[in-house]
Amino acid sequence: MTEYQPTAPYRGTRDFLPDEMSVRTQVFHRLYDVIERFGFRRYDGPQLEPAEIYEAKSGEEIANQQLYTLTDQGGRRLALRPEMTPSAARMVAGNAGSLQFPVRWYSHPNCHRYERPQRGRVREHWQINVDIFGSEAASCEIEMFELIDSMMRSLGADEDTFVIRVNDRQVLSAALTELVGVRTDQLGEVFALVDRWEKYDSERLAADAAEIGLDDKQFAGLTDVLAAGTSLLDELPAEVTGNSNVVRALRSSSAGLIRFDPHIVRGLAYYTSTVFEVFDTSGENNRALFGGGRYADLAGLFTPKQIPGIGFGMGDVTLFDFLDTHGLSPAPRSEVDVVVIPVTAELDDAARTVARTLRTAGLRTSVPLEPRKLGKEITRADRAGARAVVIVGAEEWQDGTVTVRDLGSGNQRQVPHEEAAETISTLLGTDR
Amino acid sequence: MTEYQPTAPYRGTRDFLPDEMSVRTQVFHRLYDVIERFGFRRYDGPQLEPAEIYEAKSGEEIANQQLYTLTDQGGRRLALRPEMTPSAARMVAGNAGSLQFPVRWYSHPNCHRYERPQRGRVREHWQINVDIFGSEAASCEIEMFELIDSMMRSLGADEDTFVIRVNDRQVLSAALTELVGVRTDQLGEVFALVDRWEKYDSERLAADAAEIGLDDKQFAGLTDVLAAGTSLLDELPAEVTGNSNVVRALRSSSAGLIRFDPHIVRGLAYYTSTVFEVFDTSGENNRALFGGGRYADLAGLFTPKQIPGIGFGMGDVTLFDFLDTHGLSPAPRSEVDVVVIPVTAELDDAARTVARTLRTAGLRTSVPLEPRKLGKEITRADRAGARAVVIVGAEEWQDGTVTVRDLGSGNQRQVPHEEAAETISTLLGTDR
Numbered sequence: 001m002t003e004y005q006p007t008a009p010y011r012g013t014r015d016f017l018p019d020e021m022s023v024r025t026q027v028f029h030r031l032y033d034v035i036e037r038f039g040f041r042r043y044d045g046p047q048l049e050p051a052e053i054y055e056a057k058s059g060e061e062i063a064n065q066q067l068y069t070l071t072d073q074g075g076r077r078l079a080l081r082p083e084m085t086p087s088a089a090r091m092v093a094g095n096a097g098s099l100q101f102p103v104r105w106y107s108h109p110n111c112h113r114y115e116r117p118q119r120g121r122v123r124e125h126w127q128i129n130v131d132i133f134g135s136e137a138a139s140c141e142i143e144m145f146e147l148i149d150s151m152m153r154s155l156g157a158d159e160d161t162f163v164i165r166v167n168d169r170q171v172l173s174a175a176l177t178e179l180v181g182v183r184t185d186q187l188g189e190v191f192a193l194v195d196r197w198e199k200y201d202s203e204r205l206a207a208d209a210a211e212i213g214l215d216d217k218q219f220a221g222l223t224d225v226l227a228a229g230t231s232l233l234d235e236l237p238a239e240v241t242g243n244s245n246v247v248r249a250l251r252s253s254s255a256g257l258i259r260f261d262p263h264i265v266r267g268l269a270y271y272t273s274t275v276f277e278v279f280d281t282s283g284e285n286n287r288a289l290f291g292g293g294r295y296a297d298l299a300g301l302f303t304p305k306q307i308p309g310i311g312f313g314m315g316d317v318t319l320f321d322f323l324d325t326h327g328l329s330p331a332p333r334s335e336v337d338v339v340v341i342p343v344t345a346e347l348d349d350a351a352r353t354v355a356r357t358l359r360t361a362g363l364r365t366s367v368p369l370e371p372r373k374l375g376k377e378i379t380r381a382d383r384a385g386a387r388a389v390v391i392v393g394a395e396e397w398q399d400g401t402v403t404v405r406d407l408g409s410g411n412q413r414q415v416p417h418e419e420a421a422e423t424i425s426t427l428l429g430t431d432r
Numbered sequence: 433m434t435e436y437q438p439t440a441p442y443r444g445t446r447d448f449l450p451d452e453m454s455v456r457t458q459v460f461h462r463l464y465d466v467i468e469r470f471g472f473r474r475y476d477g478p479q480l481e482p483a484e485i486y487e488a489k490s491g492e493e494i495a496n497q498q499l500y501t502l503t504d505q506g507g508r509r510l511a512l513r514p515e516m517t518p519s520a521a522r523m524v525a526g527n528a529g530s531l532q533f534p535v536r537w538y539s540h541p542n543c544h545r546y547e548r549p550q551r552g553r554v555r556e557h558w559q560i561n562v563d564i565f566g567s568e569a570a571s572c573e574i575e576m577f578e579l580i581d582s583m584m585r586s587l588g589a590d591e592d593t594f595v596i597r598v599n600d601r602q603v604l605s606a607a608l609t610e611l612v613g614v615r616t617d618q619l620g621e622v623f624a625l626v627d628r629w630e631k632y633d634s635e636r637l638a639a640d641a642a643e644i645g646l647d648d649k650q651f652a653g654l655t656d657v658l659a660a661g662t663s664l665l666d667e668l669p670a671e672v673t674g675n676s677n678v679v680r681a682l683r684s685s686s687a688g689l690i691r692f693d694p695h696i697v698r699g700l701a702y703y704t705s706t707v708f709e710v711f712d713t714s715g716e717n718n719r720a721l722f723g724g725g726r727y728a729d730l731a732g733l734f735t736p737k738q739i740p741g742i743g744f745g746m747g748d749v750t751l752f753d754f755l756d757t758h759g760l761s762p763a764p765r766s767e768v769d770v771v772v773i774p775v776t777a778e779l780d781d782a783a784r785t786v787a788r789t790l791r792t793a794g795l796r797t798s799v800p801l802e803p804r805k806l807g808k809e810i811t812r813a814d815r816a817g818a819r820a821v822v823i824v825g826a827e828e829w830q831d832g833t834v835t836v837r838d839l840g841s842g843n844q845r846q847v848p849h850e851e852a853a854e855t856i857s858t859l860l861g862t863d864r
Contacts, residue, residue, distance in 0.1 A: 005485055005733050007526030010510060013478035015523050018537065021474050037791040039768040039798030042453050046445035046556055047479060047512070047542060048500075053437055068480075070502035073546055078442060080479070080512075091447050094439030100815070102801050105450065110479060114505055124478055132801065139780060139801040146784065150791070253781040301437050336471040348571060349685040352578065359469040359582070366471030369534050369564065369571040383532070 012123025101134025334385020444555025533566025766817020
């Protein structure tokens with residue numbers, strides 16, 4: 001007995017059949033388009049990178065447990081990239097001499113992490129990475145927030161569905177030390193506590209705070225700081241807020257796009273000041289859609305040159321959860337616009353001739369591959385989403401004409417075959 | 433001392449910086465567009481697949497030496513896909529119940545093979561895969577040839593630069609057995625000899641033929657068969673040629689697109705009849721650009737259902753070698769269309785307001801991130817490929833106007849800021 005291989009994809013990875021792929025492609029192209037209108041240029045890099053660049057740079061969890069590694073036949077230890085930033089850092093460092101900083105770059109790689117698959121988590125995900133490298137100016141922050149807002153709106157999302165929550169780690173540090181009395185050596189643990197603040201109840205948070213060494217008054221102070229919103233900024237010395245790009249953004253004309261929120265810290269170690277997360281406000285997807293932040297030194301692993309940057313990574317899984325929740329996913333594109341049907345097999349060549357003209361006119365056009373009755377072929381064309389068929393009959397073809405039928409209305413018209421494309425465009429209107 | 437990680441990508445893989453990426457994107461989008469005009473729909477699948485599906489299916493060379501494999505933490509043996517066909521077969525088999533055959537599918541995955549890097553060979557390449565699954569009709573062959581011809585022409589290639597060489601393995605088998613007297617058990621070795629026919633001199637070919645057991649007369653016969661071209665078909669019985677889709681294609685109106693050539697056999701084991709290769713005729717790239725063929729049973733590893741198919745895989749490396757040789761690579765797209773320059777930092781918000789209007793009008797627009805003198809900023813905009821700048825000055829802005837300058841002619845005009853987009857479009861003409 002033959003034993004067949006399973007047809008399901010490897011756990012935590014996904015097959016994208018044409019309908020789903022069409023939805024994805026439409027969404028991604030809208031995003032690429034918006035990103036490029038802001039002057040960002042696309043780059044790409046290898047799937048495989050030396051394993052060391054992740055082990056040296058990322059948090060321990062990724063390096064030790066989530067990384068897919070292999071050793072090639074030359075004994076080189078490699079990893080499937082778990083994220084794009086180290087690759088981008090490598091490229092920017094390697095080309096720093098010829099790049100005109102600041103540069104705006106974006107990419108759309110697939111990244112691998114050995115996760116336990118669950119809602120919102122997969123092992124292979126696709127992430128749009130957008131970064132500005134080589135500038136410390138607050139304009140970068142403002143531009144990032146404008147870009148994110150434009151990207152979300154290009155997908156049909158409005159201010160009722162999402163919010164950009166923004167914080168500055170340095171502002172939070174100052175608030176913790178100066179207003180709450182947190183010691184410098186406690187800051188790391190308090191940041192980690194803030195990171196899980198919205199996930200736990202206050203009893204558990206209080207217990208965790210006590211374990212870090214905060215007393216009741218400090219816990220109350222911490223609670224106040226996190227709840228303060230923008231008013232927190234008035235309580236801090238001007239030398240702290242005056243240096244914050246987040247504060248500058250809050251004073252720019254783009255302030256309305258963001259909400260200052262001291263809860264946001266982001267786990268990844270390389271963010272040094274600005275951090276932000278885009279949240280789905282629907283409640284149903286109670287998590288960050290995606291986020292990012294600013295790093296003071298992007299490429300320290302590769303070069304002594306200090307290259308600051310700011311960027312974010314937008315993953316596909318949470319994005320499509322969001323779009324589905326809010327009914328914003330576009331419909332899949334139809335298979336074709338037009339099917340050209342020869343009435344007999346002798347007219348196959350004629351049908352292909354007509355199809356060529358239609359394709360040249362930009363119409364997605366197919367010709368049946370196997371002989372089938374006309375009625376069946378029309379049903380099939382309808383099911384494939386075609387909006388018109390062109391019927392090629394023997395006598396008509398001798399006269400150089402074909403029949404164009406609008407599958408929506410059922411109307412049909414006999415026209416010279418060279419005019420079929422024009423007739424179809426007229427029949428279908430302009431919205432193809 | 434800090435030791436820095438190397439900035440070069442892993443051997444045999446490539447970084448694509450924005451200029452190169454822009455060239456690639458333009459080329460690929462033209463190809464996607466043509467493929468979709470033929471009614472093909474895009475799909476995608478995971479980078480990682482169970483290693484067994486390659487070890488079971490592909491030639492030995494790939495399975496044993498060229499495959500990148502790893503074992504995940506669950507003990508699952510995985511491979512980075514070396515080609516897309518097994519993934520496609522898996523998906524088609526798994527969804528056979530809901531697909532309406534024949535289906536036209538395409539994809540554009542990156543594939544990994546552990547090769548010794550050299551001209552035309554890398555370890556990670558990008559391959560456009562185009563297939564028709566579920567039909568044995570000759571219309572499939574004809575459509576493939578038409579599609580390939582259209583794809584090549586969409587890139588600016590004409591009949592002087594490439595040729596589609598086509599053969600039918602069954603026709604060649606019949607010619608070898610019936611005209612040369614090759615025994616059935618010798619066929620595999622003779623096919624392998626034919627595969628290297630054009631690479632060796634006749635002395636070596638004769639020696640190899642003798643080793644297989646062909647006598648001098650048979651070697652002469654083999655030489656004649658391979659040199660015969662279309663006339664070979666007249667020497668074969670009608671029951672052989674009558675069943676050949678290649679012969680049907682040669683008798684269709686698309687015959688002019690192809691050249692029958694008995695030399696073409698293609699190494700991969702799963703091709704069963706039609707095989708074809710697109711050759712660069714320039715001589716400088718003396719190898720197949722890409723190729724494909726027909727398989728009688730695509731998904732035998734996954735399902736008892738017999739699914740025939742025909743397809744090809746177009747790799748990026750040889751394709752760009754071809755385009756470069758013939759001067760057909762498009763120029764990289766500029767970084768932006770327009771740069772909006774505020775004369776002082778106080779006008780940053782104003783500049784961003786103008787930029788928003790321009791982006792809404794479809795213009796790729798940037799605003800400088802760091803303050804710089806106007807003259808420097810204009811030089812920089814010019815270097816970034818911008819065709820116009822919009823200068824936002826304090827007094828003008830109070831009047832609601834800005835200055836639009838065409839960087840090509842140097843002409844400039846002061847206009848109400850809401851009209852900047854229109855002015856730019858007029859200045860730039862329609863070809864943006």
